[in-house]
Amino acid sequence: MTEYEGIVKMLRFFVQTRNFSYVDRIGNALNPEPVEVALLEALRAFRSIRESASVDENGGRYIEKDGNKILLPGIPSGEEVMGFLKDVRSDTGVAKLVATLALAYPSKKENSGGDV
């Protein structure tokens, strides 16, 4: 699933901010349309949040929630999104897997700051 790392990281960011709506909609979708819509909305919201995020001394973007600093990953690339949606069209199970990974604890300490 490393090919959808960007999407997983973005969804994980929403999970960290206790917004489960996107990950639930992507993970519970019965057909590809809801995945498309949820991903579109997630990307739209994520861009909005990035725009107003603070920048730390290392150039990483972050927001503060309940006193915790949450780093923002990069925006998933167009190719990644294209590949993901194409895969979801042939097998909705891919969406479920991505959502499950987003809910899981990351396997190693990630440099979630992403791009600057």
Place this chain on the structure above:
Amino acid sequence: MFLSVGVRFEANVEALNMVETAGNYGKHRRVPYLVEEDGRLKTVYVPAMSGESLAHAYQEHLVNEALSADLPVCDDCWRMEFYKSMNKVHLKKKVDPIPDDPKKIEEAIVKACVVEDVGGFLYAEKPPVRRSSAFQVSYALPVKSVALFATSEPQLHARHAQMDASSKKGNASEQMIYYVETGTALYGFTFNLDLDAVGVSAITSKPILDENEIKKRREASLKALFRMLSSGQFGAKLSRFFPVGGITELVVSVTEHPFVVTSPIYDDYLEKTQRRLKVLESFGEEYLFTAATGEKVPEEALKEAIDYLHEKGAF
């Protein structure tokens, strides 16, 4: 007696039900919708309003109607904060000490508050006590035949702040732009009111209040519905996004026992409802059916239903 209302309303550029805000983007509620196109079913996402949002508005009107009829409303509901005796802290304001018997708890709440009598409550302690709402409301959804024309569209707005160079901090901007997603559709929803449940225990099915009080509460419940529909005071962001449009059609049925009008999201809902009622009639049940689709305005149809209920001795 059971009242059921089907409402169709046109709302252009409304923000009646907003869900999360992400950064500077406020989103309209949207739901997946199954529509038929060229003989095939497909899922489309359409703007919608939740039943919760409509129910909240109805209960606000109920507070006002109850107060003007000198009926009891608890302090929480009076402030339009519908906690509904959810825990000891809120229940203690109505009855202290709190009784152990669920029947006694229900009685105390119903006596103290019309909103919780009509709108139900959930006391989530030991023992838990729950009362179903006497009124029911659906989501407002676009009418099926035109659902494909429903839109939700973000509108750009700006908020200004006056700042001189000295007070400017970091990269703070003098104007903040934000987007509000607005919906446009012909919506339909259903509202039901079980008048027999007002003032009656949900546990024992016996009246908690005397007949006179029950009749007054029924009347207040109907007036609240009338006021809500007539004033268009439901949903969010009315101060700047008051929907352009209004009720286009409305049907009402009053039956002796529960009966729900066919959902107004279907184009033939009026005929279907009438046909269904004819069957009830053949079982010997009396009913009233009235519709505001052409000549009649919605208020006239609702008034007819209220008059009929009055005649029947419901209040």
